[in-house]
Amino acid sequence: MPVVQVSLIRGYSSALKQRLCERLTDAVRTTIDADPQAITIFLHEVDGDAYMRGGRARRPGGEVQTAGHAGAGNESPEQLVRAFLDAMQSRDLQAARALLADDFHMTFPGGVEMTRLEELVAWASERYRFVHKRFDAFDTCDKEDHSVVVCHGELSGEWPDGSPFAGVRFIDRFEVRDGKLARQAVYNDLALACD
Known part of the structure; x- marks a missing residue:
């Protein structure tokens, strides 16, 4: 049973987290022959002030912080x-x-x-x-x-x-x-x- 754990800076919407879990499940299924019901995704949220990179505090999580696949209104x-x-x-x-x-x-x-x-x-x-x-x-x-x-x-x-x-x-x-x-x-x- 594949288990994926992801840490996120607190601040992302429930809809975005749901979409992330669906995409991660799909990614696991294309790599491992696993029943979707057997794939578990854990999202761990941390406060922005509890995380540093390069000696600097990071900004709180937002709706789209990476490649920008979603629309300006955060549509898929x-x-x-x-x-x-x-x-x-x-x-x-x-x-x-x-x-x-x-x-x-x-x-x-x-x-x-x-x-x-x-x-x-x-x-x-x-x-x-x-x-x-x-x-x-x-x-x-x-x-x-x-x-x-x-x-x-x-x-x-x-x-x-x-x-x-x-x-x-x-x-x-x-x-x-x-x-x-x-x-x-x-x-x-x-x-x-x-x-």
Whole structure:
């Protein structure tokens, strides 16, 4: 039965500690063939004044102190992606833009590359009137300096002539860096659906 013990400077939220325990459990499971119910994670909290490094007291724990995978509001990478996709579906470009890194880059089927949301809206308006996404799953993978979020499901909506479509498969892959969306790659079967 694997046991992991972590010491934290007091000050982190319950939600962040829960997320940390889930991620540590996942890390153990990918390394050791263990039932998740057999993995125990202990979080030990210490006061900031009880800890020194380099002869100096450390600041109290905060929500995000390392690579910055979470968003500015401490959303998980998945929550950040969901907020972006919700804002885009409702065409709230201002809310969506607030979640993007300055060097945000999108790639769509056919190798179409864009950097601005207005470009995407103009490009999409020639392909369909509107589209809705039904999500089957979200998966997150943490890298050293960013997180990758992949979601997949089905698209439904209306073609430019008003006829409906549904059941079109899609996959979106996002890179979250320093609490912002840095990259999006979109894969779908819309071209096959309109044949």
